[in-house]
Structure formats: structure tokens, C-alpha cells
Amino acid sequence: MQKNRLKKEQKHPKVEEGTEAKKPIDTLGGANQLKKEGRADDGKVTEKKPMVEKRKAFKKWKNKCFRKPVRKPLQKMLGVYIAILSHPTPFLLPLFVLPSKMEQPTPLLSQTVESAVDFKGQPALRFCSGGWRSASFMIGVEVAERFAYYGIGSNLITYLTGPLGQSVATAAETVNIWSGISMLLTLLGAFLADSFFGRYRTILFSSAIYVLGLSLLSFSAMLPTTSSQNSQFQLIFFFVSLYLIGIGQGGHKPCVQAFGADQFDALHPQEAKSKSSFFNWWFFGVCAGTFVAILLVTYTEENLSWSLGFGIPCIMMVIASFLFLFGTNTYRYSIKMYAKTPFLRIGRVFVSAIRNCRASSTVTFDEEGDGPDLSEQNTGQFSFLNKACIVPKDSNKHGVMCSASEDSTFFTKQGATIDRSILSGFIIPAAALDSFVPLSIVIFITIYDLLFVPIARAFTGIQSGITTLQRIGTGLVVSAISMLVATMVERKRLRIADEHGLVDRPDITIPMSFWWLVPQYTLFGLAEVFTLVGLQEFFYDQVPTDLKSMGLAFYTSVLGMGSILSSLLVSIIDEVTGGSEQNSWFSNNLNKAHLDYFYLLLSALSVVAFVAFLFVSKSHVHSSVRVVAALPTMDLIDSMDHATPLLTDMVDGAVDYKGQPLLRSSSATWRSASFIIGMEVAERFAFYGIGANLITYLTGPLRISVVAAAEIVNVWAGTSMLLTLFGAFLADSFFGRYRTIVFASISYILGLGLLVLSTLLPTASSSICAIPNKFAPCSSPKLHLILFFLSLCLIGIAQGGHRPCVQAFGADQFDPQNPQEAKFKSSFFNWWYFGACFGIVAAIPTISYAQENLSWAVGFGIPCVSMVTGFILFLLGTKTYRFNTLKQSDKSPFFRIVRVFVASIRNLRAPASTITFQDEQTAKDLSTSQQFKFLNKACIIVPIDSNQTAMTCSISELEEAKAILRILIIWVTVVVFTIAFSQDATFFTKQAATLDRSIMSGFIIPAASLEALVSFTIVIFIVVYDLLFVPIAKKVTGNPSGITTLQRIGTGMVISTISMAVASLVEKKRLQTALEHGLIDIPEMTIPMRFWWLVPQYVLNGLADVFTVVGLQELCYNQVPKDLKSVGPAIFISILGMGNILSSLLISVIDTATKANGHRSWFSNNLNNAHLDYFYLLLAALSVLGFVAFLFVAKSHVYNI
Structure with a gap:
């Protein structure tokens, strides 16, 4: 109370009788404001301007800052654009002294917008920032963006079924999946905007990606399709550009609308009313752009050229970007209410609710005000969450969104079959009929906002006429009616086709006017006026302040999920109805199809969705502004006692990216490590994407023998891993880990790019090789070989600098001097390997399938894209990293x-x-x-x-x-384990290639995909190890890690020995099966033995990796000196590299020895004549010897503390 009284006295000081109160001088104005008011710098009052001059100055400022308000928002928007053209920078004019009651030299607090600043970071003034002026820029941007999006999307199905030659069902699925993924990506875009970049920056980044995607799309349409190879390249180029557009829209769509709504202050009555109207006029502008785009662009695409038709949207998107930048100085920028990310706060609510669910009824609160606030809400919904914000519910709206995705697919194909002529010789493009949807929206939005809302407001007393949920529900009903009308119209079309004998002649136009389709298009538009605009306003208003982008991402994700569900529904129905030589509902000949059944099904689903919506909305509780606004105050009060960090909160020996001391509570640990683990996932995806199936490429297109190919793979992998020692040396002695990672990543991307280029060059696949040389491909062009091996060398060199530094840099984010962080660091190595193997699991089946079924260029191109993504992810985390500064000596x-x-x-x-x-x-x-x-x-x-x-x-x-010497001795004893470790990508793969790998009718798993079982096993057992085994072992041993690192390594070596023994037995079974079926001399025939026989050896190898590989990583990092932390991981990786090289040497020696005197080699090109079972048995014996040597060394090992 005393503090509050003092604050009030400071704001309104008492005036002694007989004296005049001095007006407070706001510091925002500075010296210039003092001069304008007539005061000198010392605060003494000098001669003031006459009041008449003040009034003239204010009037002049007011006319230049904003036009006289008008009633209609549309006129207001146009007036703003005129004002901007005539006065482009009014917001830079100096503030004049306000007249009459506003004689203060600086703005009153009531004139500023709470929690908002201008582009200079100063408090935003209500009268010359935000409002309709700024929102008009946003609406203009959205008009141009929707023009671009629908310019390509509305007629995309025609391009797919025309120049690209896809079937109707496939094209519909492609359009729906692309549209769905694009809209679901808005969740990611909103997450990045609300948590990291802010809406303004996210809009800029996504606009650049958008323009790039549209440019590439236009370019793809120019490519010639004279050959199958060119056609395939065009197809790849087309889909890359298409999904770049999807990524661009993922960041653009939720942020632009949220940023536009941010220009209105929800706490100000007039602006709150304008904000409700904003969503209507926003959708008006969207549909105006869509309407123009569909008419103009679709005509251009079908009558001029597709490249021009795709080029016009690109130009519009460039215009949108410039328009957005022009308004920068007028925007209001929201201030974050909390220091923590909103997703973390929301997650904490649920975690706390679960943890306190059994608390007694005698609950106490942190502040006196908390209890009454909760009781005043009196909400029975989600009461267990207490003050948790309302969670938007979108699951009950997918039914209508399935139907909402049909207007750009089957409606368009319907329109293509009927008479679309309106003038003599002029035929409307089928896709242009889709413009009736935005046209009806433009009309009904105007009626809704100017007529329906005022009338409904008079009856309901609600500012927006009806609630958002009532608006959404009305749209659901209209949508169901629309599907019923579409059913009747389609039946009419089929009947006319039958009457005129056109059922089997889909190329002939049905004598039925396109006007029959107008009602269903119009009803669709009316449904969107209610449902889509209502969803936008609902999701924006019902989420916390810091999650406005995410709220609108929920809205677009509903549309995205609808498109994906529509695609899934189409696929299922097509599969079911197209069997037994029946006509599918989605037959390429629409005169034999049954779209009427499909529309009727969607109508029924819409009714079900409406019933579910009624049930959920009945118990929905709207979040209030008061509760949301009250929460930041509580956090601010709690944080006041910790305004100045203590020295104990500083991280010793570490600085941030600016070289400043680091606070422990606001830097590194899992947040920074997550960026680095994410990069490792992408890098492992890239490395195994090329390495896992490299032996198939060498023995296939390059025509190299099995032995030589295995040696090349092992030598390349081994050399790459041994180069990590050199990379670690450079990092620890000269460049530092961060710079080394950057340099290595660039080299990595360059190598992957050259590898893709090498696959596009002619190979030996077309030549006939009678007697292939062991070490060289037969008649393969030299340029192809040179470029191929040069790219492999670049990748190997890059990995040498990348792998040791990334892992060491990740572990650097945890302070070993802090008990909690030291515990986290031990767990970091487990989850690091989990992430790495997750990337491998994703890479091997995906990329090997692409390599063997699409093309090697695509198969090598995907890893290149992954590496670029990982590199960008690493750079994004730069501001969060800890950089070590402590060095024990100036010497290397x-x-x-x-x-x-x-x-x-x-x-x-x-x-x-x-x-x-x-x-x-x-x-x-x-x-x-x-x-x-x-x-x-x-x-x-x-x-x-x-x-x-x-x-x-x-x-x-x-x-x-001594520490280095101890590790090197362990290094020697574990090398035998790594020889067995290197078999996954060589002989295991060749074994699998001879077996039956079919799992479904017509679907055969690539042989290299089986290697994913190793990583899949690791992903599972890493979780089991960290969350189950370690806590149990900790209770028994008292060791924080459960068992020591050496015990962990030894356990893995035992499992590896068992794995080799099992592999030997399975290989004997394979050879026996080949002999029984007379396939010894027919290597190209598949042996009737299921690939499941190989699963045990893959799983055992994965389990061995969980123990040995992760243990080696932790041992090598912890046991090296502080200045050599990059060398630790490099020593671990070099063990794997030496294992590959020794494996290659062992193969070469055995091959030479066993094929002497005319005998068959253990590694014959015909694996049915080979003896891999002997080789695996030899490796098992060597593993036993290696384990014995390891036990002897580990017994005398001294841990470096």
C-alpha cells in the first residue's frame, strides 16, 4: 500500500497552495520537445507560441497523419491509399503542440497503444499508427498473395492431367495433398513467428521463398518434354517449386492476417469494433484477388502459355512484397508479454495440472488476487487447468473442410465436360468457373457487414451481430446444402450425357449450360462467408496474446487437414469402387464416374460434422480479455526480485555470440542442443542417404564388381572418418568449432551438389560389359567418374570437419561444473544418437526407394536439400549458443x-x-x-x-x-568391433538383394532399406536405455549414468559378437535354400526365403550400437583435455573409420587368398557361390579376441576426472 501511494504521488504530485503545478515532461520527446513547448534545457519556461499557431499546427499535422474518418471501411481503405500516395511519409513529421485540453508537449498515456511500439521501438501513438491505414497495406498484400496462390492452384488439376499426363484421381490427390500440406505448414510458420522471429520478419522470409518458388514454377513450364529423361527432370523441378510455394505460404498466411489484426487495439472500444469488421473486409479483399486471378490467369494458361500463366502470379507476389515493405513505418509491432516462449508456458500449464491433479481442496495461490479471479470466472470447462487459456478445437470441422476442397478439383473437371460458351466463339476456361465462389463472397461479405450485422446487432446486442460459433455453424449448414445441390446437378449432367449417347465419348461437350453449376459455386461462397471468416476471427480471438499467429495457423490447418482427408477419401473410394473391372467413382471418363455419390457422401459427412460441432460449441467458453491481460502482471511481479542477475548465475568460461558473459538461465542447455541435434539429424539423413545404397550405385550404373565396390565403400567411409582427426585439429588449434562447422557444411553442400550433377551425366549403363574389371567400370565416361569421385572426396573432407565439431559443440552447451547440467550432458549423448539414428531411419527407406524407383539424381538430390536445411537450422540457433573461452595455455x-x-x-x-x-x-x-x-x-x-x-x-x-594415451589404447582394442560394425552397408545389403523382399502386392522393399532396422532398433532402445535401464541401474550401482562408460562399451562388444554368429547361421540357411531350389548358378533369381530372416542380425547390431557406440562417444568426449573437446569425438569417429579400412583390407586379403588356384572367392559376384558365412564366423572370432583385449585394458584404465 505504501509503495502504491508513493507511485501515485510521483505520477500526480501534490501542489502547494499558491503555487502552480509544473506539467510533467515526458522523456520520449527529448530536447526537441522542450524547444517546441518553449522551455529551455534547464526546464525554465520561455516565450510560448500563441494558441492560434498551435491549433493551426495541430490541424496541419492531423491532416497529414490521417484523413478525416469515414463510416464505410471500404471507403476508408481507399482514402488511406490516396493519402499515402499524396503524403508518403507523414509519420516522420514532428509532433506539434496539441491545443485545448491536449496542451501537453508530449502525448498522454491514453494516446499510446498498450503493448505496442512503432518501427523505431518507441511507444506507438494511436492516431498515427495502426488502424485502417496499416491494415489496408495488409489487405493489399493478401489480395496480391491470393491472386498468386489461386492463379496457380485453381487450374493446377488441368496442368497435371494435361502437360504432365496424370490421371484424374491422381491429379485430384496431388492437388489436395499439396494444398493440405501447404496449409498444415502454417502451424510451423506460426510457431516460428510467435516463438522466435516475430510476424514481420516471418512475412519477409516467407515472401522471399514464395517468390523463389513461383519463379521456379514458371521456369519449369518452359522446359522441353521431348524425352522421358527431360520429362522426369521437369516433373522433379515442378514439384520442388510447388512445395517451395507451400513452404512460403506456411509462413506467410498466418502472419499477414494476424499482423493485420494487430493494428487494432482490442482494449479500445472503437478499434475493437473495427477489428471485428476487419475480418470481413479482409476476406472481401482475399476473394476479390481470387476472383480476378481465376478469370485472368486461367485464360492465360489455357490460351496463351502455362509459363506466362505461372509468371503473372510471380509478378503479383513481388508486388505484394513491395507493398508490405512500403507500410513498414506505419505498423504497430506487438511487445511480447512474457520472456518465455508461449508454447513452453502452455505446456507448463498442462504439466502442472497433471502434477497437481491430486492436490487437496485446500489450494492456496501465489497472490491474493488469484483466488477471486478464478472464482469470478465460474467456468466448469477445463476446471482442472485453472487459468489455462482456451484451447481451440478444430477436430469437429474437418467434415466441411473435406467438401470445401472439392471446388478446385472435381467441380473444375465437371465444368470441362459441359457447354461453357457465352459469346460467339468465346469459351470460358473450366477453371474460371471457380471464380463464382469469390464473386459470391465479395457480394455476400458486403451484405453481411453493412446489412446483416447492424440488423442482427439490434436483436442480439452483440457488436458482431452473432457470435463466431453461431456464424461457423450457419456456414456448416449452408455447406451441407451446397453438396446436396451439387449431387442433383451431377445427376442431371449424367442423365443428359446418357440421353445424347455421350457416355463413352468424354471428349464431346455435353449440351448442358455451365449455368447449372453456378448454384453450387454460389452456395460454397456463402458458406465460406459464414464459416471461414468466423473461423479466422474465432481462432485469432481465442488464443493468448503471444500466439496470434498460431491461432490463425489453426484455422489454415483445418483447411489443410480437410484437403488431406479429401485426398485420402478419394484414394480409398477409388480403390474400393475401381476393383473387379468396375467403373470407379472417379473414372477418367466422368460420364461413367459417380461424382453424385461422392457429393452425397460429403453432404452426409457435413451433417455429422455439424452435429459434432453443436455438441462441442454448446460447452465452449469464450476466453476473456481481462483474464489474458491479467496474467502478464503476475509474471512481472514474480520476476521483479530477480532483475539483477547474481554472479552465481553466470557460466564460467563461456560467452554468447556477441562475446558477452552468459546467464545460465537464459542460454544454452537443451534449447541450444536441440538446434545442433536437429542439424545432426539432417546431416545423418544426407550421409546415409548416399552411403547406405552406394554399393548398389557402384555395382549398377558404374558396373563395378561386388568386391571392388565393397572396398570403395569401406575405404571412402573409413577415410572420411579418419579425416575427423584432422578436422578436430583445425577446430581446436585454429578456427574454433563454430567456424569449422560452417566451413565444413558449405563443403558438404558443394560435394552433394556435384554428386547430383555427376548422376545426370551419361554412364556405362547402356554399354555391354563382357568382362568387367575389378577396380574400374567398363567404358564409363571419364568425366562422370572424375566428377563422381571428386564429389565423394569433398563429402568425406566435409564430414571430417563436421562430425567431431558438431557433437563437441553440442556437449559444450552443458556446464560440467553445474550438477544439473552435468546430468543433462550425460543424457545428451543418448538423445544425440537417438536423433542421428532417427535421421538414418528416415533416410534409408525413403532415399533408397527414390534411387531405385525414380532416379539416382533425385536420390542424391534429397540429401543435398536435407543438408541445406540442417545448415540453416544450425545458423538459426547462433544467438543461443555458448562459446567456450577458457584455454589452459596459449600454445596449441x-x-x-x-x-x-x-x-x-x-x-x-x-x-x-x-x-x-x-x-x-x-x-x-x-x-x-x-x-x-x-x-x-x-x-x-x-x-x-x-x-x-x-x-x-x-x-x-x-x-x-596421459589422457590421450589412455583413449588411444581403448581405441586399439575396440577396432575389431568396428570391423563388424561396417558390414551393414555392404554385404548385409547384398545378401538382402537376393531374398524375397515383398511386403504387399507389387511393392518390394529396396535392399538398402533393411539397414534402417539398425537405426530403428537404436531409436527404440535408446529410449528404453535412458528412461528405464539407467534409473534401475542407478539404484543398484549408485552411478549417475547407471553403469560406467567402459562397462557399457564392453556390453556392446559382447552383443556384436553374438550378432556376427547369428549372421553366419542365417547366411548358411540362405545358401542351403538356394541349393535346394537349384539357384546356385542363377544369381539374378530371387531366393524363396523371406527377408525377415535378416532382421535378427540387424537388430542385434543396433542393440550393440546403443551400448558401444554411445559409450565410446561419451568416453572420448569426457576423457580428453578441455582444449581438445573436438578431438574426443574425432577419436571416436576415427575408430569407425579404421574399422572400415581394416574391413576393406581384410576383404582384399581374404579375396586374394581364397580364389587362388582356381578356387571360388568368399566374396564371389555370385553370392550363391560365395561364403559370407565363413567371413561372419571369422569376424565373430576376432570380436571375441577384441573383447578379451578390451577387458585387460579396461581393468587398468584410470578415469580423467
């Missing part, structure tokens, strides 16, 4: 370690009587360091009279060298 860590070994060798023969140390503490420390005692002599001081040059090392340098 590698120089320090080498120096220890050199010094110990030089001092090896030093007499004991002459040995002295730097101090007594050094001698004491060395006496307790029993392991690798021969290195201790690196710390002795050689006598001055000795012939040797003095080279004394510190105790810390000695311990660094």
Missing part, C-alpha cells in the same frame, strides 16, 4: 601433448641421482601417478651442464598426454 594443445612425449623420450636415460623437479608439489603429484610412469620424466629438470637442451613440461601437460 597438440603441441603440448607432443612436447610431453618428446621430453619423456629425451629424458628417458637421465640418471636418477640427477633428477630434480620444478617444486615439491610436482614431485608429490608424480609419485601418485602410477599409470604410464615413463611419461613422468617429461617433468624433470635436466642439469644445466647436461648436453641436452632443457625441455620441462608442467603436470597439467603431462596429464593431458
Whole structure:
């Protein structure tokens, strides 16, 4: 109370009797405002301007800032555009002194908009920012964007069934899936906008992507289709551009509308009323753009050219981008109400509700005001969530959205079959009939806002006439009626076709006027006036302030889900009705189809959706502005005591991207690690996308023998992994991990791009190879080979710098000195490997299928796109990362370690009587360091009279060298495990290629896809290990990680041995089956043995990786010196690389030895004559020897604490 009284006195100071109160001087105006008011800098009043001049100045300012208000929003919008053209920068004019009651030199608090700033970051003034002026820019942008979107989308089915030659059902599915995914991507765009970039920046980024996609689409239509190869390339180019447009729309659509609604203050009565009207006129503008686009662009596409038809929308989108930028200075920009991301806050509500669900009835609150506020709401809905914001419900609207997606697909195909002539010789394009929908919307929006709302308001007392839920429900009813009308019209069309004998002649126009289709189009438009506009307003109003973009993303996701469900429904019905030689409901010949049945089904689904909607809306509680506005105050009060960070909250030895000290609570940990794990997912997707099936490419298009191909794969993979040592050296000694990742990523993308280019060059696939050379492809063009191996080398070099640094940089985001973060870091390695394997699981089946069924260019191009995505994701997290600054010495860590070994060798023969140390503490420390005692002599001081040059090392340098030596010994003993580890991508794949891999009628799994079982196993068991095994083991052992890293590694080595033994048994079974069926000398025939026999060895390999590979990662990172954290992961990766190289060497030696004297090689090109069972058995025996050696070394291992 005392504080509040003091604040009031500060705002309204008491005036002593007989004195004049001084007017408060607002600091926003600064010295210029003082001069304008007539005060000097010292606060003394000088001569003031006459009141008449003040009034003239205010009037002039008012006329330039905004026009005189008019009643109709449409006229208001036009007036604003005229004002902008005549006065392009009125908002930059200086503020004049306000007359009469507004004589204050600076604006009153009532003139500013709460929680909003202008483009300079200053408090936004109500009279010269936002409102209809700014919203008009947004509406103009949306008009142009909808023109672009519907310019390509409305007639897309015609392009697919025409130049691209798709069937009607396939084309309809393609359009619906693209439309659905584009709209569902708005959820991602809204998430990025509300959590990271803000709506303004998201609109800019997505506009650039949008323009790029439209440009590529126009270019794709120019490509020639003279050959099947060119046609396939055009198809790929077309779909890439199409989904770029979808991505662009995903960020553009939710943010533009939300940003437009942000220009109205919901707490101001007049602006709140304008905001409700804004959604109507927004949809008016949308449909105006759609109407013009459908008429103009569809005519251009069908009568001039498709490239021009796709080019016009691109120009419109460029205009939209410039129009948006022109309004930058007029916009209001919302201030975030919370420091935390809104998604985190909402998630906390549900987590807290679950955790406190069993709390007793005697609940207390943090503040006195909380309890009454909750009781005043008196809402029984979601009472267990207390103050949780309303969660929008969109699941009950999918039925109508399924029907809403039909106007651009089957309605268009219907229109193509009937008479569309309106003048002599002029025929309307079928897609142009879709313009009746936006035309009816334009008409009914005007009627709704200017006629229906005022009349309904007089009866209901609601500002918007009826509630948003009533509006949505009305639209659902109209939509159901529309589908009924469409059913009757389609039956009329089929009957006329039958009467005129045109059922089997789909190319002949049915003598039925297109006007019969107008009612269903018009009813669709009327339904959208109610439902779609209502959904937009509902989702915008009913979400928290910081989630306005997400609210509108919910709206577009309803449309997206409707399109996807429509596609699924079409696919199912087509499959069911098209069987047994019957005519499908969606036959290419629409005169034999049954769209009437389909429309009737949609009408029934709409009725069901309406009933579900009534049930849900009956219990819906509208969120109030008061509750949402009250929550930020509570958070601000809670955070006032922590305004100044304590020194204990600083992260020692780390800075942010600006080089400033870091706060522990607002940097790194899982937030930063998530970006890096995401990049690793994309990188593993790219690497395994090319590596998993590389042996098939080598033995296929390049015609290399099986042995040579296996050697090439192993050598390339091994060299790539050994190069990580060099990459780690550069990172730790010169560039740092962040820069090395950036350089390596660019090299990676370049290598992948060249790899794609190499596949487009002619290969040896068309030549006949009688006797293929072992090490070289037969008659393959040299340029192709050079480019192919150059790209592989670039990828290998890039991976050498990428892999060790990314993982080390991810682990750097956790402070080992903090107990909680140290625990997180141990878990990080588990989830790191989980993410990596998740990327592999996604890559192997997807890309191997694309490589073997589409083209190798597509199969290698997808990893390139993935790598670009990962790189962008990494850069997006830059501001959140922790960058290490602590170095133990100015010297290179590698120089320090080498120096220890050199010094110990030089001092090896030093007499004991002459040995002295730097101090007594050094001698004491060395006496307790029993392991690798021969290195201790690196710390002795050689006598001055000795012939040797003095080279004394510190105790810390000695311990660094010992730590590296300990890991290298483990490295040697685990190499045998990695030899077995490298078989997944070589002989396992070739084995699978000989077996029956069919799982469905006509669908055969690519052989390389089976490798995904390893990653799939890892994904499952990583979760089991981290969430189940570790807590149980922790209780038994008391170790925070459950078991030690060496115990974990040893367990994996045992499992790997079992895996090789199982692989040997399965291979014997395969050979026996081939022999029984007489297929020994027929390698191209599939052996009647299911691929499921290979699953156990893949699963055991995955389980072994969970233990050994993750354990090695953690061991190598934790046991190296701080300055060598990149070297730790590099040592781990080099183990895998050495395993690949040794595997290649072992294969070469065995191949040479076993085929001597005319015998068959264990690795014969004909695997039915080979003996992979012997090879696997040999690997099992070597694994046992490796495990014994590991046990011996691990027993004497000393952990570096």
C-alpha cells in the first residue's frame, strides 16, 4: 500500500497552495520537445507560441497523419491509399503542440497503444499508427498473395492431367495433398513467428521463398518434354517449386492476417469494433484477388502459355512484397508479454495440472488476487487447468473442410465436360468457373457487414451481430446444402450425357449450360462467408496474446487437414469402387464416374460434422480479455526480485555470440542442443542417404564388381572418418568449432551438389560389359567418374570437419561444473544418437526407394536439400549458443601433448641421482601417478651442464598426454568391433538383394532399406536405455549414468559378437535354400526365403550400437583435455573409420587368398557361390579376441576426472 501511494504521488504530485503545478515532461520527446513547448534545457519556461499557431499546427499535422474518418471501411481503405500516395511519409513529421485540453508537449498515456511500439521501438501513438491505414497495406498484400496462390492452384488439376499426363484421381490427390500440406505448414510458420522471429520478419522470409518458388514454377513450364529423361527432370523441378510455394505460404498466411489484426487495439472500444469488421473486409479483399486471378490467369494458361500463366502470379507476389515493405513505418509491432516462449508456458500449464491433479481442496495461490479471479470466472470447462487459456478445437470441422476442397478439383473437371460458351466463339476456361465462389463472397461479405450485422446487432446486442460459433455453424449448414445441390446437378449432367449417347465419348461437350453449376459455386461462397471468416476471427480471438499467429495457423490447418482427408477419401473410394473391372467413382471418363455419390457422401459427412460441432460449441467458453491481460502482471511481479542477475548465475568460461558473459538461465542447455541435434539429424539423413545404397550405385550404373565396390565403400567411409582427426585439429588449434562447422557444411553442400550433377551425366549403363574389371567400370565416361569421385572426396573432407565439431559443440552447451547440467550432458549423448539414428531411419527407406524407383539424381538430390536445411537450422540457433573461452595455455594443445612425449623420450636415460623437479608439489603429484610412469620424466629438470637442451613440461601437460594415451589404447582394442560394425552397408545389403523382399502386392522393399532396422532398433532402445535401464541401474550401482562408460562399451562388444554368429547361421540357411531350389548358378533369381530372416542380425547390431557406440562417444568426449573437446569425438569417429579400412583390407586379403588356384572367392559376384558365412564366423572370432583385449585394458584404465 505504501509503495502504491508513493507511485501515485510521483505520477500526480501534490501542489502547494499558491503555487502552480509544473506539467510533467515526458522523456520520449527529448530536447526537441522542450524547444517546441518553449522551455529551455534547464526546464525554465520561455516565450510560448500563441494558441492560434498551435491549433493551426495541430490541424496541419492531423491532416497529414490521417484523413478525416469515414463510416464505410471500404471507403476508408481507399482514402488511406490516396493519402499515402499524396503524403508518403507523414509519420516522420514532428509532433506539434496539441491545443485545448491536449496542451501537453508530449502525448498522454491514453494516446499510446498498450503493448505496442512503432518501427523505431518507441511507444506507438494511436492516431498515427495502426488502424485502417496499416491494415489496408495488409489487405493489399493478401489480395496480391491470393491472386498468386489461386492463379496457380485453381487450374493446377488441368496442368497435371494435361502437360504432365496424370490421371484424374491422381491429379485430384496431388492437388489436395499439396494444398493440405501447404496449409498444415502454417502451424510451423506460426510457431516460428510467435516463438522466435516475430510476424514481420516471418512475412519477409516467407515472401522471399514464395517468390523463389513461383519463379521456379514458371521456369519449369518452359522446359522441353521431348524425352522421358527431360520429362522426369521437369516433373522433379515442378514439384520442388510447388512445395517451395507451400513452404512460403506456411509462413506467410498466418502472419499477414494476424499482423493485420494487430493494428487494432482490442482494449479500445472503437478499434475493437473495427477489428471485428476487419475480418470481413479482409476476406472481401482475399476473394476479390481470387476472383480476378481465376478469370485472368486461367485464360492465360489455357490460351496463351502455362509459363506466362505461372509468371503473372510471380509478378503479383513481388508486388505484394513491395507493398508490405512500403507500410513498414506505419505498423504497430506487438511487445511480447512474457520472456518465455508461449508454447513452453502452455505446456507448463498442462504439466502442472497433471502434477497437481491430486492436490487437496485446500489450494492456496501465489497472490491474493488469484483466488477471486478464478472464482469470478465460474467456468466448469477445463476446471482442472485453472487459468489455462482456451484451447481451440478444430477436430469437429474437418467434415466441411473435406467438401470445401472439392471446388478446385472435381467441380473444375465437371465444368470441362459441359457447354461453357457465352459469346460467339468465346469459351470460358473450366477453371474460371471457380471464380463464382469469390464473386459470391465479395457480394455476400458486403451484405453481411453493412446489412446483416447492424440488423442482427439490434436483436442480439452483440457488436458482431452473432457470435463466431453461431456464424461457423450457419456456414456448416449452408455447406451441407451446397453438396446436396451439387449431387442433383451431377445427376442431371449424367442423365443428359446418357440421353445424347455421350457416355463413352468424354471428349464431346455435353449440351448442358455451365449455368447449372453456378448454384453450387454460389452456395460454397456463402458458406465460406459464414464459416471461414468466423473461423479466422474465432481462432485469432481465442488464443493468448503471444500466439496470434498460431491461432490463425489453426484455422489454415483445418483447411489443410480437410484437403488431406479429401485426398485420402478419394484414394480409398477409388480403390474400393475401381476393383473387379468396375467403373470407379472417379473414372477418367466422368460420364461413367459417380461424382453424385461422392457429393452425397460429403453432404452426409457435413451433417455429422455439424452435429459434432453443436455438441462441442454448446460447452465452449469464450476466453476473456481481462483474464489474458491479467496474467502478464503476475509474471512481472514474480520476476521483479530477480532483475539483477547474481554472479552465481553466470557460466564460467563461456560467452554468447556477441562475446558477452552468459546467464545460465537464459542460454544454452537443451534449447541450444536441440538446434545442433536437429542439424545432426539432417546431416545423418544426407550421409546415409548416399552411403547406405552406394554399393548398389557402384555395382549398377558404374558396373563395378561386388568386391571392388565393397572396398570403395569401406575405404571412402573409413577415410572420411579418419579425416575427423584432422578436422578436430583445425577446430581446436585454429578456427574454433563454430567456424569449422560452417566451413565444413558449405563443403558438404558443394560435394552433394556435384554428386547430383555427376548422376545426370551419361554412364556405362547402356554399354555391354563382357568382362568387367575389378577396380574400374567398363567404358564409363571419364568425366562422370572424375566428377563422381571428386564429389565423394569433398563429402568425406566435409564430414571430417563436421562430425567431431558438431557433437563437441553440442556437449559444450552443458556446464560440467553445474550438477544439473552435468546430468543433462550425460543424457545428451543418448538423445544425440537417438536423433542421428532417427535421421538414418528416415533416410534409408525413403532415399533408397527414390534411387531405385525414380532416379539416382533425385536420390542424391534429397540429401543435398536435407543438408541445406540442417545448415540453416544450425545458423538459426547462433544467438543461443555458448562459446567456450577458457584455454589452459596459449600454445596449441597438440603441441603440448607432443612436447610431453618428446621430453619423456629425451629424458628417458637421465640418471636418477640427477633428477630434480620444478617444486615439491610436482614431485608429490608424480609419485601418485602410477599409470604410464615413463611419461613422468617429461617433468624433470635436466642439469644445466647436461648436453641436452632443457625441455620441462608442467603436470597439467603431462596429464593431458596421459589422457590421450589412455583413449588411444581403448581405441586399439575396440577396432575389431568396428570391423563388424561396417558390414551393414555392404554385404548385409547384398545378401538382402537376393531374398524375397515383398511386403504387399507389387511393392518390394529396396535392399538398402533393411539397414534402417539398425537405426530403428537404436531409436527404440535408446529410449528404453535412458528412461528405464539407467534409473534401475542407478539404484543398484549408485552411478549417475547407471553403469560406467567402459562397462557399457564392453556390453556392446559382447552383443556384436553374438550378432556376427547369428549372421553366419542365417547366411548358411540362405545358401542351403538356394541349393535346394537349384539357384546356385542363377544369381539374378530371387531366393524363396523371406527377408525377415535378416532382421535378427540387424537388430542385434543396433542393440550393440546403443551400448558401444554411445559409450565410446561419451568416453572420448569426457576423457580428453578441455582444449581438445573436438578431438574426443574425432577419436571416436576415427575408430569407425579404421574399422572400415581394416574391413576393406581384410576383404582384399581374404579375396586374394581364397580364389587362388582356381578356387571360388568368399566374396564371389555370385553370392550363391560365395561364403559370407565363413567371413561372419571369422569376424565373430576376432570380436571375441577384441573383447578379451578390451577387458585387460579396461581393468587398468584410470578415469580423467
